[in-house]
Amino acid sequence: MKFVGKAHVYGDNIDTDRIIPGKYTKTLDLQQLADHVLEDLDPEFSKKVQKGDILVAGDNFGCGSSREQAPLAIKTSGVSVVIAHYFARIFFRNAINIGLAVIELPEYDIQPGDELEVDITTGTVHNKTNGKTFYGTKMPQVMVDILNENGLENYLKKHKTYKL
Amino acid sequence: MPQTIVEKIISNHAGKKVYRGEMAVVDVDMVMATDTTAPLTIQAFKRMGGEKVWDPEKMVLVIDHASPPPNQAIAVLHDLMREFAKEQNIKLYDIGAGICHQLMVENHHVKPGQIVLGADSHTCTYGALGAFATGVGSTDLAGAMLTGSTWVKVPDTIKVELNGELQAGVYAKDIILHLVGLLGIEGATYQAIEFTGEAVKAMSLDSRMTLANMVIEMGGKAGLVDMAGLELPYEFEPITPDEGAKYAKVISIDVSEIEPRVAGPHSPDNVKPISEFEGVPIQQAFIGSCTNGRLEDLHEAAKILKGKKIHPNVRFLIAPASRKVYLEAVKDGTAQILTEAGATFLPSGCGPCVGTHLGVPGNNENIASSTNRNFRGRMGNPNSNIYLGSPSFVAAAALNGEIVNPQKVLDEEGN
Numbered sequence: 001m002k003f004v005g006k007a008h009v010y011g012d013n014i015d016t017d018r019i020i021p022g023k024y025t026k027t028l029d030l031q032q033l034a035d036h037v038l039e040d041l042d043p044e045f046s047k048k049v050q051k052g053d054i055l056v057a058g059d060n061f062g063c064g065s066s067r068e069q070a071p072l073a074i075k076t077s078g079v080s081v082v083i084a085h086y087f088a089r090i091f092f093r094n095a096i097n098i099g100l101a102v103i104e105l106p107e108y109d110i111q112p113g114d115e116l117e118v119d120i121t122t123g124t125v126h127n128k129t130n131g132k133t134f135y136g137t138k139m140p141q142v143m144v145d146i147l148n149e150n151g152l153e154n155y156l157k158k159h160k161t162y163k164l
Numbered sequence: 165m166p167q168t169i170v171e172k173i174i175s176n177h178a179g180k181k182v183y184r185g186e187m188a189v190v191d192v193d194m195v196m197a198t199d200t201t202a203p204l205t206i207q208a209f210k211r212m213g214g215e216k217v218w219d220p221e222k223m224v225l226v227i228d229h230a231s232p233p234p235n236q237a238i239a240v241l242h243d244l245m246r247e248f249a250k251e252q253n254i255k256l257y258d259i260g261a262g263i264c265h266q267l268m269v270e271n272h273h274v275k276p277g278q279i280v281l282g283a284d285s286h287t288c289t290y291g292a293l294g295a296f297a298t299g300v301g302s303t304d305l306a307g308a309m310l311t312g313s314t315w316v317k318v319p320d321t322i323k324v325e326l327n328g329e330l331q332a333g334v335y336a337k338d339i340i341l342h343l344v345g346l347l348g349i350e351g352a353t354y355q356a357i358e359f360t361g362e363a364v365k366a367m368s369l370d371s372r373m374t375l376a377n378m379v380i381e382m383g384g385k386a387g388l389v390d391m392a393g394l395e396l397p398y399e400f401e402p403i404t405p406d407e408g409a410k411y412a413k414v415i416s417i418d419v420s421e422i423e424p425r426v427a428g429p430h431s432p433d434n435v436k437p438i439s440e441f442e443g444v445p446i447q448q449a450f451i452g453s454c455t456n457g458r459l460e461d462l463h464e465a466a467k468i469l470k471g472k473k474i475h476p477n478v479r480f481l482i483a484p485a486s487r488k489v490y491l492e493a494v495k496d497g498t499a500q501i502l503t504e505a506g507a508t509f510l511p512s513g514c515g516p517c518v519g520t521h522l523g524v525p526g527n528n529e530n531i532a533s534s535t536n537r538n539f540r541g542r543m544g545n546p547n548s549n550i551y552l553g554s555p556s557f558v559a560a561a562a563l564n565g566e567i568v569n570p571q572k573v574l575d576e577e578g579n
Contacts, residue, residue, distance in 0.1 A: 013349055013431065017539040021546075022518040025200055026230055026238045028207060040541040060350040063383060064539060066285040068204055068301035088383055089354050090285060094301035140187055142315050152303045153211045162189045162307075162315045 062091025099151035166406030262486025345435025353383030452483030475565030483515035519544030
């Protein structure tokens with residue numbers, strides 16, 4: 001699974017309230033979520049994000065609530081991959097479960113607007129703008145398998161149970 | 165090889181002995197979803213091809229986050245939950261019954277040694293009963309509804325020893341805030357915490373729930389409170405860690421040295437001694453939530469406010485954690501004391517904590533709150549500042565119109 005896109009870069013500890021405020025979470029209309037994605041962090045984000053863009057953050061991305069509306073808002077906005085030094089646990093599982101690609105890069109050199117090439121299968125991120133390549137933390141096989149099925153719904157439809 | 169509590173519970177549900185870092189598929193004892201997460205859960209369950217929940221006795225739905233519904237869109241989502249509950253023969257707690265985590269414990273839907281998944285991050289609260297309970301998203305929960313199982317990575321454990329006796333005016337909330345400040349918002353990511361020590365053994369169930377509740381504020385997967393001293397209205401077998409079990413680290417805290425703690429805006433780990441926040445003007449005060457909306461919390465607030473009136477600049481809101489808590493507070497006179505002081509009682513539920521309705525703050529306002537999160541915009545307005553502390557801290561702020569040390573107010577009362 002490969003993605004190419006432009007980087008939007010933010011900082012550490014971006015919590016789920018800043019990804020999608022609680023007041024917008026009570027809906028099954030995913031576009032409504034996308035319209036307010038990252039609103040309290042960067043009010044311009046939902047307007048400037050383009051399909052295929054890549055969200056880059058620091059430590060502990062997605063801390064706080066278990067709301068799956070957070071990765072859903074990001075995915076629906078057009079973001080193809082989220083890169084972080086590391087993720088909060090529930091967010092990480094939720095992203096994989098809804099088929100949003102996520103990759104943990106303990107170290108990277110990425111500036112806003114850089115063009116990135118991400119290979120989820122090998123866990124590598126190549127920054128085409130500065131020519132550097134970074135290597136991600138390996139995910140458990142079950143998560144790779146869920147992501148390959150584009151989320152847990154398809155995975156369980158196919159396998160009926162969890163296979164480690 | 166010796167095991168921690170979480171390793172034992174997961175082993176009991178995996179059919180084999182497992183240790184930190186290992187992967188396991190486990191049987192799940194109970195699942196729960198709320199009106200924030202259940203609509204997506206039900207949708208995912210159906211998309212997975214789900215027709216019948218694996219065991220309707222092991223699932224609970226709770227309408228608590230936007231309850232009663234503030235608008236048509238949310239009312240429709242509540243209906244969707246009611247329909248599903250009826251069709252599947254699942255227990256549903258409707259508006260006003262209370263907060264999911266309070267109801268799960270109060271009504272014995274969760275028991276020591278179990279594995280419980282809740283589509284709410286504060287599911288870790290049931291660690292107060294010695295259950296391995298953790299928050300998941302809607303789709304993960306749907307997977308458990310379909311299969312009766314889930315996959316887990318066995319977490320490493322941080323052991324926190326709490327010794328000594330708490331000062332007057334200092335509570336489990338101050339201890340957990342102190343720890344969140346110490347470890348940071350990411351300090352227990354992917355890990356479990358075991359709470360033990362003399363101070364834990366002396367704690368009520370209410371206080372144990374406060375302790376376990378905020379483990380997620382350090383990124384923790386579960387918070388297991390030592391079952392020694394735990395009193396429950398039914399028999400249970402305590403699970404204790406083995407001598408020589410391996411811990412990621414051990415933290416010892418003398419709780420007698422802890423003064424009231426407050427987390428300032430905009431992160432629960434921005435924790436300082438209350439003296440550093442004294443004098444901050446307060447426009448709204450809130451007691452409630454799965455962290456601190458229980459009977460003993462209302463009792464502490466009543467101690468501060470008995471026979472007094474709140475400051476005219478303050479709006480003081482209280483949402484009891486459940487109808488049962490509210491009824492007990494009515495019966496023992498606590499609700500009267502607080503109402504006479506100027507409090508506004510809200511329906512039992514999550515209330516203003518999640519920013520949907522029932523107390524959204526105005527611009528540039530400061531809120532004293534007994535809840536667990538103060539991220540920017542948490543209460544529905546990004547231009548407001550939330551200060552987290554114990555119910556006594558909130559009551560003292562409501563009384564004075566500014567942040568004061570509740571110990572001083574209690575001293576004046578001779579309490």
